[in-house]
Amino acid sequence: MSDAQPHIPDAPHRDQGTALWPITDAILGSEHPKTLARQARLANWTGNTAGDAAAARDQFAALLPRYERVLHPDHHDVLQTRYELARWTGEAGDPAAARDQLATLLPLYEHTMGAQHPGTVLVRYQLAHWTGEAGDPAAARDQLAALLPAYEQFFGAGHEAALVMRYHLARWTEKAGDTTAARDQLTALIPAIESMSTGPSGRARTSPASAERPPAASRTQGLTPREREIARLAASGMSNRQIAQELVLSARTVDNHLARVFSKLGISSREGLPAALSSDRPEV
Structure with missing residues (x-):
């Protein structure tokens, strides 16, 4: 039998989940790990599916102290909740606060997960992104330049994820005022993009992304x-x-x-x- 398709609930399903909270609280307790996990999923559904970033931010802000009471501050679920809070804070329109939260969170990820862990790399990328969105494109450029080797090591230099990282590096380089360097960075991307547009046989593919x-x-x-x-x-x-x-x-x-x-x-x-x-x- 085939596996079921992943189900990402829409707003009505989200509201049904909210209605079930009192039942879950009564059976397991409001601070049981499974209760907290379901509420974290609901917060992400609120942002990702219902498109309400501010509500997702507020739900994670309310959830974080409960996680911290139940688990150690360095516990993975606590760190993940803090990451989601920062991300939705930025998406809700406060990039400076998102930047500051991620800057505080990064050393904890590095200590707990390791500097090369995918979760740590993702925090570094989000930190660079919100640093730039908060008005410091030069710092965003420098952070992405330092992060690029980790992406290339993890995915491979020709992988789409690494090429996208190089594109964002060029974008923030241009926003930082160095149009010449940005032009050179984008020019250096052309051969990789062209190789993604044509397969090993030289035949054109539908889109650049399809090569990798x-x-x-x-x-x-x-x-x-x-x-x-x-x-x-x-x-x-x-x-x-x-x-x-x-x-x-x-x-x-x-x-x-x-x-x-x-x-x-x-x-x-x-x-x-x-x-x-x-x-x-x-x-x-």
Whole structure:
């Protein structure tokens, strides 16, 4: 039997989830890890699906002290909640606050996860992004320049994720006022983009992204059943720690599975999972 398609609830489903909170609280308790995990998923659904970034920010802001009371401040779920709070703070229109929150969070990720962990790399990317959006394009440029080697090491220099990183580096370089360097950076991207536009046989492909990212259906077919299961749980909003508890795995095992999933699907973070998995439908 085919695996079920990942389900990302729309606003009515979100509202149904909210209505179930009192029942969950009564059965498990308002600060039970599973209760908190469901509320974190609901907050992400509020932002990603219902499009209400401010509400998602407020939900994570209310959730964070409850997580901190239940778990250690360095616990993965606490760090993930702080990351989501910063991200939705920026999306809600306060890039300076998002930048400051991520700047405080980054050393904790580096200490807990390691400097080369995909989660740490993602925090560094978000920090650069919101630094630029907060009005400091030169700092954003410098942060992305320092981050690029980690992307190229993790994905490969010719991978789309690394090329997108190089594009953003050029963009912030231009915004920082160095149009000549930005032009040179974009010019250096042309051969890589052209190689993505034509396959090894030299025949044109449908889009530049298809060189490193084959059609979504073929990408998902390359996932193992366990990788697909973990990817779908991550796409639903569960943190790595929550997935580990759900599947009775170690958090490190989940981390490693997701790193392989990102590489196979040609994405750089869990935020790209819903779209990447959307074509993975059961046959009828």
